[in-house]
Amino acid sequence: MMTKLAATGSPAGSPTANPITVAISSSFLINGQSVAISSQDIDNIKKGINFQLAQPVALGSINDFLDWLNETFGVPLTAKELGDMIDKLPDAPLVVKNIKDALKGILSAVITITVLSVNTATGEYRFGVTMTPLEPINILNVLSLETIGVEIGSAETPAGSPAG
Numbered sequence: 001m002m003t004k005l006a007a008t009g010s011p012a013g014s015p016t017a018n019p020i021t022v023a024i025s026s027s028f029l030i031n032g033q034s035v036a037i038s039s040q041d042i043d044n045i046k047k048g049i050n051f052q053l054a055q056p057v058a059l060g061s062i063n064d065f066l067d068w069l070n071e072t073f074g075v076p077l078t079a080k081e082l083g084d085m086i087d088k089l090p091d092a093p094l095v096v097k098n099i100k101d102a103l104k105g106i107l108s109a110v111i112t113i114t115v116l117s118v119n120t121a122t123g124e125y126r127f128g129v130t131m132t133p134l135e136p137i138n139i140l141n142v143l144s145l146e147t148i149g150v151e152i153g154s155a156e157t158p159a160g161s162p163a164g
Helices: 062-073 079-087 094-108
Strands: 025-030 033-039 050-053 057-060 110-119 124-132 137-139 143-145 148-155
Touching: 033 057, 057 062, 062 079, 062 094, 079 094, 094 137, 110 148
Parallel strands: none
Antiparallel strands: 025 033, 033 050, 050 110, 057 110, 110 124, 124 148, 137 143
């Protein structure tokens, strides 16, 4: 007599086993912002670790970073000092003024990590970051730059695995 199996592989009519997964999550404080990182099922941890950033994280501006370097390590340059140097650039011709404004915009722009994902089992990773000036950066009064973003990723095949 043949036993009829349900779609899960259990005999028909018997309770199906609920698979249990365990994931780890943690929160870190970065610039006063809580950042959650979560893993996927750790049952397969011997095969590798897989985690990703749960939400974008604003790191601050280059000016903030300069001031932090100055306060923490005594680096002899502050955001104000660099801003004062940039302010000494002339406002004419237009191309020089645009460079001056662009430098100010870049230094005060908010840097945000938008994507962070790592899978050590497959060798895949993704890292994305954006820079958003407080005001759009004008280029020769023709173009207006609102955001710059970069994402880097890899989809490597582990050694010994067939490429697919």
